[in-house]
Amino acid sequence: MADDLFKALADPTRRTILDELAEQSGQTLFEICSRLSMKHRLGISRQGVSQHLAVLEAAGLVETRREGRYKYHDLNTAPLRQITERWPLPDPSGPEETPS
Secondary structure, three states: HHHHHHHHOOOHHHHHHHHHHOOOOEHHHHHHHHHHHHHHOOOOOHHHHHHHHHHHHHHOOOEEEEEEEEEEEOOOOHHHHHHHHHHHOOOOOOOOOOOO
């Protein structure tokens, strides 16, 4: 499993960015910065947000697409499946164990 996935998730600002993309995917850098500033009161520069997005993109959690002069950011939850596949929970519908 990629360490960059856990590194990306370790930062609270990056988790907030992921929350915002989960709420509304396909945002530009300007839109993300605006939401972080107005909704979360985070005083972070555009360059700082851009660096966080680069970490999230390297981990595969954010995908980008260009349309004209705009770059849109979309949430990709597929890498999170690696975590659930690595540590699966027991099947709750399986046979029950009786105490000896």
